[in-house]
Amino acid sequence: MTSPPTVTPPYTAYVATPPRVADAKSAAAAATHPASFFVSDELRELILRQQNLLLMHPNPQAYPDLPNEVDNYHELCPLEAPGQPHKSTAFGYITTCYKATNMKSGQCYCLRRIHGLRLAGTKCLQLVALWSKLQHAGLVTLRELFTTKSFGDNSVVMVYDFLPSAETLMARHFSQPPQLNGFLDPFQDPSIPRPYSAQKNAVLRQQSSLMPESLIWSYVIQLTGALRLVHGSGLACRVLDPTKVLVTGQDRVHVNCCGVLDVLMFDNNASNPLAMVPHYQQEDLVGLGKLLLALSCNSVLAVQRENFNTSISIVERHYSADLKALIMSLLLSPSAGRQRSIEDVMPMIGARFYTQLDSAHLLAERLEDELAKEVQNGRLFRLLAKLSAITERPELNLEGAWAETGDRYMLKLFRDYVFHAVTDDGRPFMDMAHVVQCLNKLDAGSSDKICLMSRDMQNVLVATFAELKQCFQRSFHEIFESTMAKESGGS
């Protein structure tokens, strides 16, 4: 079983809109415009990587027991490496995740399967219904819950949005060797040889080991935004662990696994299943404080009780007083029973909201600009595909010379003009701008004239693009009619 666990098909294709985007109603804004003919390589690579991940399917040899379908989902692809799954420390159950396609909508989702769990009743579906109403850029939305025996046991499956190319905060910031993630772990094993004296190390650490403060604040703003929505809806995240927060792109975070503990620990006998929520909300604040402390010290060890003083002094030395105050206020118990609220965090964020907003607006403008570069290509591709369907067609309606006569002859000469032009000394004239301009003028029916020459150079025709457009439309319509007419006749 040395074959890779997943294979990607050797072609690319168009895939469906994800529900988180389909749901978002916010409309286009901002004014910007094109640069080169095509989208930037970096962004295209990101998009193509995401599309590849959406198309990924499992190698059946690596996952021989994978069911073909589970409830309304098929095309399951495990998101973990093959082998014995281990028990989640956060949840106390074995869990596995699958990418899967909804059979009705064709959209991709992430199925989180909880092994060997039998629900005591359906009351907990009320909580799932509450969670599924929460849509926020900083939350991975829970879509539904179902039970299934398709995996050969009693499993509960919770369906979340699938974020391709997402990784956990743990994977991005805490689990790579320092060389790879660019940050040094101040709590790391001191036996690792260091090239400089301890003195010099401290200086180096100051300069390069810790995360930029702006990135931490960006996480703070996004996470508190998500928590505000969750707490405001009378719910609590209950798990704010580096393994349960996803990162996409440069710095976008998304709280994952919402509602899992609500389901696992649901008490069917409780009169009010939400009675403990205020308590869990306070725990969320502590969880956020721990997460921020770990990020600031660049180590999950930072939150251990024995490291606490060292951690806080690292924050104090390397970051602003605001960040330290924020972490302290989240971690320390409130005085005399006063309940803290996620709203208390806002004044500490202060003007950093403006920075976040400005960069979000600039990102939107940049994306709109990239889009403007590509927006013509779809049209040009369709136009050229239609032209290719007309020219050189062997026959139409039993007329063998169709492509060589009338309107089609004009279009054939136009095709030669666009693609087979030669320079004075007979060299091929290859110029994409020439192709694009000719096709654009054809599409617009420009009144510009061009000189079309037959291959034997015996005939010269002068035509406007408007005339050629009419030829084009009539010819394509003829093909289209022929498709339709016989279809209705035959049925």
Place this chain on the structure above:
Amino acid sequence: MTSPPTVTPPYTAYVATPPRVADAKSAAAAATHPASFFVSDELRELILRQQNLLLMHPNPQAYPDLPNEVDNYHELCPLEAPGQPHKSTAFGYITTCYKATNMKSGQCYCLRRIHGLRLAGTKCLQLVALWSKLQHAGLVTLRELFTTKSFGDNSVVMVYDFLPSAETLMARHFSQPPQLNGFLDPFQDPSIPRPYSAQKNAVLRQQSSLMPESLIWSYVIQLTGALRLVHGSGLACRVLDPTKVLVTGQDRVHVNCCGVLDVLMFDNNASNPLAMVPHYQQEDLVGLGKLLLALSCNSVLAVQRENFNTSISIVERHYSADLKALIMSLLLSPSAGRQRSIEDVMPMIGARFYTQLDSAHLLAERLEDELAKEVQNGRLFRLLAKLSAITERPELNLEGAWAETGDRYMLKLFRDYVFHAVTDDGRPFMDMAHVVQCLNKLDAGSSDKICLMSRDMQNVLVATFAELKQCFQRSFHEIFESTMAKESGGS
């Protein structure tokens, strides 16, 4: 002179990246993916409208005196209707605006020409240099200032970013008849006949005439963000008029004309040209308050002293206490000389920052999704254009049968397979998905096999897409070599 003042070329083309986007370094984020094959109509229309505006050029009959070039700019296109320009009430000078292209960068800018102004010295360029450093989504960046006699007088020209399809707040909210902008003006002429009783009108006004509060807060957040940057840089806007704030898209605002008054009223004899800035910053806050009051009452008359009490009561009745408090705090003089600051506004905005951020993030995700739909089309278009350049080429290197032999014959049969397929009963088989899939497999060099048949049906060839890809690459390389080889030989 009844011909239109501007004409748009009858074709579309690719235009250059605007500097505000080229400058923005913020990189791509968020995870999302495609829906249909092509970008949504609404967004494409917006983008094409902007591209059209960038390509717009003037009708020479309407503007006979337009210079061909001014300093480093050419392709001037007036942004106002032809006729006698009038004196700007805000500036006290005649000003006119032109779209123009920078000769070096090829990028579009907006030139604001101040007629008949002779600069007393070059000291004010220091202020222009300060302004040109300010980049913010909520500011129209000032790029440079030059003096010119190209217009036949002494003019000062200030160069700003050009935002296509931008309109002023005045044009969007205050100058259209109520039917058009959807809001009624509570101070409008009562002689206009109304279909309902006054009583009923008041109810109607409550329900439909005023702007949604969320839109006003969106403006507040963007404008205060811009003011923060300006004030923090030791400058002041000095003009926060509905005619000097631009709106693009749904709700994006941009403070325009920054620095104009600084230049017009520059005192070369002053020891410190920035001495008055703290005073002007206080005026900016009052200006913002007036702007918000006018927006809340949907009338520029709202800010007149005699209407003040009515205006405030309109705000009180229809909007939240927060909005009223914000407007009051901006408009009323501070007690006993305490200087107010734009920072004081933040606590009043409060959690509304989160709403703005969430919608900005969702917009970015939506744009990335739209982009993902189109990102394949550029590649497919190039592929098809290359294929068209190979097939049916009349000759290459004096070889007349080039396109009909060897690799090219395979590609010709492939072209027929892609574009000229017919159904069993001889009808044309028209399916874009077939075209896209074949081209994608060709591009990827898939090992899938297809059956190619000669037109006389005498020969049947079985080939993999990988073999066809080799044919394709060799053939295109041959054309390309032929272009190059003779070029270097001839030179």
